[in-house]
Amino acid sequence: MQPLxxxxxxxxxxxxxxxxxxxxxxxxxxxxxxxxGPNGAGKSTVLKCVSGLLRPRIGSxxxxxxxxxxxxxxxxxxxxxxxxxxxxxxFPAMTVADNLLMGGYAVKDQKAVRRRIEEASxxxxxxxxxxGEHAGSLSGGEQKQVELARTLVLDPGLILxxxxxxxxxxxxxxxxxxxxxxxxxxxxxxxxxxxxARSGLAASDFGAVLESGVVRLVDTGSNLxxxxxxxxxxxxxxGASPTSHRPAAAMTFGEGER
Amino acid sequence: MxxxxxxxxxAKNFGSVRAVDGASLAVAxxxxxxxxGPNGSGKTTLxxxxxxxxxxxxxxxxxxxxxxxxxxxGRLYRRGLSRTFQQARVFPQxxxxxxxxxxxxxxxxxxxxxRMSRADRERVGQLLDEFRMAPVADLFASELSYGQRKLLExxxxLMSEPTLILxxxxxxxxxxxxxxxMEQHIRERHAAGITFLIVExxxxxxxxxxxxxxxxxxxxxxxxxxxxxxxxxxxxxxxxLGS
Numbered sequence: 424m425q426p427l428x429x430x431x432x433x434x435x436x437x438x439x440x441x442x443x444x445x446x447x448x449x450x451x452x453x454x455x456x457x458x459x460g461p462n463g464a465g466k467s468t469v470l471k472c473v474s475g476l477l478r479p480r481i482g483s484x485x486x487x488x489x490x491x492x493x494x495x496x497x498x499x500x501x502x503x504x505x506x507x508x509x510x511x512x513x514f515p516a517m518t519v520a521d522n523l524l525m526g527g528y529a530v531k532d533q534k535a536v537r538r539r540i541e542e543a544s545x546x547x548x549x550x551x552x553x554x555g556e557h558a559g560s561l562s563g564g565e566q567k568q569v570e571l572a573r574t575l576v577l578d579p580g581l582i583l584x585x586x587x588x589x590x591x592x593x594x595x596x597x598x599x600x601x602x603x604x605x606x607x608x609x610x611x612x613x614x615x616x617x618x619x620a621r622s623g624l625a626a627s628d629f630g631a632v633l634e635s636g637v638v639r640l641v642d643t644g645s646n647l648x649x650x651x652x653x654x655x656x657x658x659x660x661x662g663a664s665p666t667s668h669r670p671a672a673a674m675t676f677g678e679g680e681r
Numbered sequence: 682m683x684x685x686x687x688x689x690x691x692a693k694n695f696g697s698v699r700a701v702d703g704a705s706l707a708v709a710x711x712x713x714x715x716x717x718g719p720n721g722s723g724k725t726t727l728x729x730x731x732x733x734x735x736x737x738x739x740x741x742x743x744x745x746x747x748x749x750x751x752x753x754x755g756r757l758y759r760r761g762l763s764r765t766f767q768q769a770r771v772f773p774q775x776x777x778x779x780x781x782x783x784x785x786x787x788x789x790x791x792x793x794x795x796r797m798s799r800a801d802r803e804r805v806g807q808l809l810d811e812f813r814m815a816p817v818a819d820l821f822a823s824e825l826s827y828g829q830r831k832l833l834e835x836x837x838x839l840m841s842e843p844t845l846i847l848x849x850x851x852x853x854x855x856x857x858x859x860x861x862x863m864e865q866h867i868r869e870r871h872a873a874g875i876t877f878l879i880v881e882x883x884x885x886x887x888x889x890x891x892x893x894x895x896x897x898x899x900x901x902x903x904x905x906x907x908x909x910x911x912x913x914x915x916x917x918x919x920x921x922l923g924s
Contacts, residue, residue, distance in 0.1 A: 440854070461921075462720055462882045463853075618720065619923030657921045658912045659884030676813035676829060676862070 425488065427452040427612050428473065428581055433482035435472050442468045444636035445482070450581070450629075455603060455613040457623040457644060460633035461657050466616040467509065469633065470583045473614070474506035475499045487580060500529060503580030507570050509589060515559025519550060519569055522558050526576035539576045546605050547572035564595025571602050575611075582606060584615035588622060600626040620657075624648050632656050683746060685710040685845055685876050686762075691730050691740035692900075693723075700726040702900030703740070708845070713867065713877045715887045717911075718897035719920055724880045725767065727897065728847055731878075732764045733757050744845065763838035764847040769830040773823035777814050777833055780822055781805045784837035804840060812836045812866070828859035835866060846870070848879045852886055864890060888912070896920065 426449035436442040442465040450456045458466050471477035472484060475496035484492045491499055496506075513522050523543065527536030544550040549565055550572050558566060567587055574582050587603065588596040596619070603626050606613055617623025624630045627644040634656045640647065647653055684707035693701040701723045708714045716724050729735040731742055733754040741750045744762055757763075771780050785801040809815045812832060822830060831851065838846055851867070852860045860883070867877060867890065881887050887894060888908040896904045896911060898920035904911065911917050 440856075461884065620921075621923040623923075654912070654918055654922070657884070658917065659888040659908070676817065676832065 424451060426450060427487060428614065429483075429485040430469070430472070431483045431485075433469075433472055433479045433484065435468060435477055435479040435482075437477075441480070442636055443472065443479070446472075446633070446636070446638055448631055448638055448641075450612060450614050452612050453607070453610055454628040455607045455615065455626065455644075456629045456631065457620075457627035458614065458616045458631050458633055459618075459620040459623055459647075459653075464633040465636045466633055467585050470506060470585050470614070470616055473499075473581075474504055474583055476506070497529070500577065503578065504583065505574040505577050505579040505581070506583040507574060507585065507587070509585040511563070511566055511570075513558035513561075513566050513569055513573075515557065517558060518555050519558055519561070520554040522569060523550060523573055523576055526573035530577065535578075536576055539578055543572040543575035546575065546609055547602065562595065564591050564598050567591070567595070567599050568602050571599075571606065575606075575609075579611065582611055582613045584613060586616055586618055588617065588619055596622060620653070621648060684708055685745060686731070686878065687741075687743040688727070688731060689741045689743070691727065691737045691742065693726055693730055693735060693737055699900055701730060701737075704897065704901045705740075706895045706902050706905065708876060708878050711871070711874060711876050712893070713871055713879065713891045715891035715894040716878060716880045716897060717882075717884070717887060717894060722897040722920070723900040724897055725849060726900075728764060728849055728880060732762065732847060758841050758843075761841065761844040762847075763841055763843040763845070765831070765834045765838060765849055765851065767850045767853060769827065769834045771822040771825075771830050771833050771837065774821060776819050776821055777825070778805060778809065778818040780833055780837055781808055781840055784840035801840070804842075808836045808839060828855040828863075831855055832859070832863065832866070835863070839870070843875065845876045845878065848877060848881075850881055851879065852881060852883045860886065 428450040430446050430448040433443050433446040434441055446469060458469060460466055468477060472479050475494060479492060483490060486502060486504060514525065523540045530536050547568050549568050553561060558569060587599050591599060600622055603613060603615065615623060624644040624647050630642060630644045630647040631638050632640040632653055639656055640652060642650065686708040688704060688706045691701050691704045704723065704727055718724050726735065730737045733752050736751050741748060743749065749757060775783065782797060782805055785797055809818050822833060825833060851863050855863065864886065871877060879891060892907055893905050894908055894911045895902050896917050903916045903920060904914050906914065
């Protein structure tokens with residue numbers, strides 16, 4: 424099967440430094456893929472390269488068979504790539520129903536938007552039961568569910584989720600991962616970044632481990648859960664011996680700096 | 682022998698968030714001790730409590746056998762406990778040499794506008810040499826690269842001739858060549874008798890340089906051991922990978 428999303432040797436970063444140093448990644452249609460890795464590995468940066476918030480310096484991003492590397496975020500959105508950022512992104516002073524409508528702001532066919540809101544409400548009942556309440560009055564876990572529902576208003580081909588469980592208590596976290604499974608059952612393709620590696624992998628078909636800007640491991644979610652190499656990537660190489668005490672001449676102040 | 686630094690049951694709340702929740706640890710004299718833990722486990726808050734940048738709600742800190750709980754950062758600096766910051770804090774509008782000079786801060790004469798002591802001046806020259814900074818001594822700190830600024834900050838805390846240095850993510854945002862340089866400087870100062878407590882996310886750096894490694898999760902220490910023990914400890918794996 425053709426992958427829906429393909430990243431090839433993507434190099435990207437901010438300012439002078441590169442965060443991603445040649446990322447290769449594939450996401451198969453209709454699957455949930457979880458990207459894990461230690462702090463600062465570049466997980467969120469990968470998502471930004473897919474949604475277009477960041478342009479890669481080198482490499483290519485292909486979606487549904489087409490090159491999208493140089494497309495704007497808006498163009499990618501209209502192609503069906505939806506990015507749910509890490510921070511809460513609902514409008515807190517608007518009702519749940521209005522937040523869902525806002526999800527379809529960029530869509531011309533407002534009839535379709537209303538139809539999709541109906542469909543989303545079936546997957547996420549909270550959209551109906553709390554429709555008239557201010558989004559800001561919902562708990563973090565409930566808000567996350569509305570955010571997931573809102574992505575469906577765009578009839579997305581690919582949903583990008585950045586740390587959907589961050590800051591949530593264990594019960595809400597469980598709900599969010601159950602919601603992600605529901606998205607998959609509804610035929611959606613999801614690429615998520617997750618700090619809680621075990622919960623993320625358990626909810627995913629496939630997993631990839633990013634470390635220092637490179638994908639080091641790819642496997643099914645369940646295989647990665649038991650792979651000791653994952654722990655090594657988080658906690659460093661085992662049996663690392665102290666490097667010898669080198670002469671002061673090896674030290675620099677300026678060289679090698681960019 | 683008692684530890685150089687003893688932290689006993691420190692706690693700190695920010696509103697309803699318990700950032701540090703009864704953390705205890707000991708830093709042995711002349712060790713390079715690491716403090717690691719997942720995002721949000723309270724590492725930097727613990728640093729701020731130890732170094733007098735924050736007042737603890739509970740708990741005690743002892744340094745060299747003396748209770749230093751709540752003592753302000755300036756006083757601790759003069760007593761030999763210094764720190765660096767995650768984002769290098771140097772004075773951008775001062776030159777490299779001036780940054781070292783103002784870090785001396787020992788002589789009361791400076792308060793009255795008098796020239797610095799000869800010992801301090803010699804120390805500035807010596808640090809410029811040792812850190813290969815003599816060629817850039819007259820550049821403004823703002824003209825240095827980020828890695829160079831971190832190295833300058835490290836050199837500056839040495840002006841106080843500290844016995845204990847707390848480094849907050851010394852390699853964050855620093856290129857590999859500079860990381861090696863930073864490591865060599867830490868090793869040299871360690872060989873000269875300085876004790877280190879280091880917060881760091883670069884695990885390969887931690888595991889080859891530090892022993893013991895203290896692991897913090899949700900505001901309290903969950904394990905202390907050698908790098909090899911830490912890498913295989915189930916509690917540590919749970920903290921990092923989730924459970």
